[in-house]
Amino acid sequence: MSIPRRFFLQAGASTLLASLVHGCVQSSQRSLLSVDDSLLAQTKKRGYLLVVTEDDYPPFEFLVNGKPTGFDYDLLERLRKVVPFEIRQEIMPWQGILPGVAAGKYDLALTAVGITDERSKLLDFTRPIAESTIAYIKRKDDRSIKTLRDLSGKILGAQQGGVSLAAVPDLEAQLKQQGGAIAQVKQYRGFAEAYQDLLNGRLDAVLHNIVSLSVLVDEKPAIFELGERVSRKSYAAWAVKKGNQALLDLLNGFFSNLHDQGELKPLQEKWLKISFEHLPPQPLLPGDRPIQ
Known part of the structure; x- marks a missing residue:
């Protein structure tokens, strides 16, 4: 942040320091997402939010020299900065992810989950993060x-x-x-x-x-x-256990903020080599969409 020279002439060092600290606190507060009390209680019970990602699904998530990277990992790093609790990540093959979330072992499938009618019986989906046709x-x-x-x-x-x-x-x-x-x-x-x-x-x-x-x-x-x-138009989203509305609302707010601040499109272009300007604001099940 650039401080005009006249500010130093008009204010003492202590006043300047107080102003900077106050500004940083206000900025930090603005950046934090609003968290429902039930979600705070849920997170406090476990001690942290536990998310699970895949290990072999480029460009969404994959490993490079044993370290996670990809589109969803970039999103995870941004999410960590705007929630008032710890987020821990486990990485595993695809086959165990959705059953683990549906059973409550994990709080969130932080991966590009294709939205299907069958999965919607056990899981709730965030607003789409990409097309997945x-x-x-x-x-x-x-x-x-x-x-x-x-x-x-x-x-x-x-x-x-x-x-x-x-x-x-x-x-x-x-x-x-x-x-x-x-x-x-x-x-x-x-x-x-x-x-x-x-x-x-x-x-x-x-x-x-x-x-x-x-x-x-x-x-x-x-x-x-x-x-x-080869199929109906479909979308990818993150998934939570059916009925976990507090976490779903938090994540949808997170994605809405990214979209409104213009941060989502550059991430899509970086990782997906394509951007999606008009993703629906809520999941659409395949039965609602005609075959292309």
């Missing part, structure tokens, strides 16, 4: 796949228990209308293995969200090629 990726040199229709008779890869697997019925319905059908869908714990099988010819295409595939193609344009969207 499922598309496909293929090998650059594979000339047999040019349009969505060409996925008929092909072997596809999807994540076990993930939203890419949940998008398969939409794709099957579209292919059926054209007289086609998927040959097989192989399920993988992580996408790294699925991409490797794609390169080795064990798969013809991999289904994943449009953001992750866009980043991969941006990094390896000579190897992979992005295909069409």
